[in-house]
Amino acid sequence: MNRILLFLCTLWCCTTFAQTHYPLTLTINGKPITIAKKPRRIISMAPNMTELLFALGAGNKVVGRSHYCDYPTEAKSIESIGHLYAPNIEKIISLKPDLVIAATHYNPKSLRHIRSAGIPVIEQPTPTSIKTIYAYILRAGVIIDHNSEADSLVTTLKSTMNAIQQLHPKITHKPLVYYSVATGRSGEFTAGGDTYLSDLITHCGGTNVAQKVTGWQYNLEMLLVNNPEIILGDSLIYKTMMSHPNYQNLKAIQQKNFIIIDETIFTRMSPRLITSGADQLFKIFQPTLYKELHNDKPVKTISP
Amino acid sequence: MINPSKQFHLKTFVALIIAYVFFIPLFASVGSIDISVSEINAIITKNIGLTFSSIDYSAIHDTHENIIMNIRLPRIILAGMVGAILSLVGASFQAIFKNPLADPFVMGTSSGAALGITIGLLFGFNANILGLSFTTVLAFVFAIATTLFVYRLAKFGSKISTTSILLAGIVASSIITALISLIMIFNQDQISNIILMTMGSLSSTSWNQVAIMIPLFIGGSIILLLKANEMNMLVMGDHDAHSLGVNTEKNKIIILFTSALLVSLAVAASGIIGFVGIIIPHLLRLLFGPNHKSLLPLSFVCGAIFLLVCDTFSRTLLENSEIPIGIITALTGGPFFLMLLKHHKNRLI
Numbered sequence: 202m203n204r205i206l207l208f209l210c211t212l213w214c215c216t217t218f219a220q221t222h223y224p225l226t227l228t229i230n231g232k233p234i235t236i237a238k239k240p241r242r243i244i245s246m247a248p249n250m251t252e253l254l255f256a257l258g259a260g261n262k263v264v265g266r267s268h269y270c271d272y273p274t275e276a277k278s279i280e281s282i283g284h285l286y287a288p289n290i291e292k293i294i295s296l297k298p299d300l301v302i303a304a305t306h307y308n309p310k311s312l313r314h315i316r317s318a319g320i321p322v323i324e325q326p327t328p329t330s331i332k333t334i335y336a337y338i339l340r341a342g343v344i345i346d347h348n349s350e351a352d353s354l355v356t357t358l359k360s361t362m363n364a365i366q367q368l369h370p371k372i373t374h375k376p377l378v379y380y381s382v383a384t385g386r387s388g389e390f391t392a393g394g395d396t397y398l399s400d401l402i403t404h405c406g407g408t409n410v411a412q413k414v415t416g417w418q419y420n421l422e423m424l425l426v427n428n429p430e431i432i433l434g435d436s437l438i439y440k441t442m443m444s445h446p447n448y449q450n451l452k453a454i455q456q457k458n459f460i461i462i463d464e465t466i467f468t469r470m471s472p473r474l475i476t477s478g479a480d481q482l483f484k485i486f487q488p489t490l491y492k493e494l495h496n497d498k499p500v501k502t503i504s505p
Numbered sequence: 506m507i508n509p510s511k512q513f514h515l516k517t518f519v520a521l522i523i524a525y526v527f528f529i530p531l532f533a534s535v536g537s538i539d540i541s542v543s544e545i546n547a548i549i550t551k552n553i554g555l556t557f558s559s560i561d562y563s564a565i566h567d568t569h570e571n572i573i574m575n576i577r578l579p580r581i582i583l584a585g586m587v588g589a590i591l592s593l594v595g596a597s598f599q600a601i602f603k604n605p606l607a608d609p610f611v612m613g614t615s616s617g618a619a620l621g622i623t624i625g626l627l628f629g630f631n632a633n634i635l636g637l638s639f640t641t642v643l644a645f646v647f648a649i650a651t652t653l654f655v656y657r658l659a660k661f662g663s664k665i666s667t668t669s670i671l672l673a674g675i676v677a678s679s680i681i682t683a684l685i686s687l688i689m690i691f692n693q694d695q696i697s698n699i700i701l702m703t704m705g706s707l708s709s710t711s712w713n714q715v716a717i718m719i720p721l722f723i724g725g726s727i728i729l730l731l732k733a734n735e736m737n738m739l740v741m742g743d744h745d746a747h748s749l750g751v752n753t754e755k756n757k758i759i760i761l762f763t764s765a766l767l768v769s770l771a772v773a774a775s776g777i778i779g780f781v782g783i784i785i786p787h788l789l790r791l792l793f794g795p796n797h798k799s800l801l802p803l804s805f806v807c808g809a810i811f812l813l814v815c816d817t818f819s820r821t822l823l824e825n826s827e828i829p830i831g832i833i834t835a836l837t838g839g840p841f842f843l844m845l846l847k848h849h850k851n852r853l854i
Contacts (some may be wrong), residue, residue, distance in 0.1 A: 385709060386706065420537050421709075422576065425568055428568065446711045
């Protein structure tokens, strides 16, 4: 009797948690979207979605990717459908996808075009916190019926974040950090207090200079007044800040605390943000505690 | 038409210069960080090397000094220089083309310079000879070529009508904008620089830029200011000017080349900023008459003040981002331009 009950329980768990029933109807941005059958030919129109699909073991189902999808390396051999805001609609339709996923940077007009061809399109807005990223991963798992993979990925990510969280009481100094998204003539862009990146910086033991700002825009004068201890940015930003006289009085520049990071890890909202990004930030912000985090365990490095 | 007794308005000129000097600390005090005018006065006088007993130098905040001296002041000075150039060149163009709507923006001079700079950016020419970069030389060549092209296209006999100058200007500007856009498509990494240039922006100005520009700015401006008499003659018509002993062709060429060089400098520093060369000389002509002896120096100072005001709005209207200055001058100058066009319609077409 017990065995039968256990079997039924397992079956119930499998069907409710680990398997998606199609047709699946979702509400995204207030609009209902129906996916008739399990997607087998997916086009990813965003680098982070491509990374996520590969992380969920669905890389072999991706038949089209954006021009910018370069991770993992296997993604590069998939056919490109063009740029994020100007995708090649004819190419997309000719690839006969049964699901198109766009995220953060996309052109709503192009998506309407694709929908009118009878192809379901999922659009994913920019996550505002790490929690939203988990929710998006789980939702992607449901959509493509890779539920258990999504569950275990989120569990791994959460444990990485928890390991850092547990060291928080030992933090004595949270350095003032500025994450530069873009700099120079077009203005200063950073991760404001309401962004997932700010969430990550705080979580990894730093203080975000732009905590009080919302969105992504900042300005040079505020940067000079708040004078961060550490600046993070890609090599192009490094070049601009090192060569332009406006930045030479910044503490971080004078003390050579500009740390060049791989922006694809931080500005895409892929699982690498946590698996690799959180680790990197914690190492930069809290070098002594970082050793404790990895004390006996060998440091797992994930190649960018 | 020209009243020779109405000489140079010295008092007005001096008053405007004083106003400009007073505006500097006033406009430098606004920005995303509030810095008081008294602190700015202390910072500026300290950095010039002057000390006044009435100023409290202990109140200077290091970061504030950095912001004023390295970010706001060079920008304010550059805005003044660019405004002075555009306005002075506007007045000069109106004289040599004998057309009230001639200005570096309408005549395609600015767009031509922008195309030269875009090509320069593309090939990464950074070589400097006497502060004149190869990019600026390219800008100059294209500025001259475009202006001459528009002039030839618009000229019928000895006169150029308003309609033909506007049409020729539109055609030249459209072709150039298309070329710039084409270059942009092939060079995605330079897109933001190119967009900023076509909309006009004074952000990220440094003393380097000011220093590079100053020798040619002063030289070019003096040449134009000294041509006031010749411009007065040219306005009366080539024939009359010639009979008064003015070598019209030679003077036109000197004025045109100097103007194109100055506009190239301005576009290299700040991108395309329109309408300054139309609004300022016209207002001044209404107020002080058409004598170039006063029109040119007054245009010079008023252009500087006008662009300084516009740039202050450009960097302070929005909390964390800038409105490109070209948008502000177009929104204030555009309607004025249309009014002018309506006013001249009956007379010139």
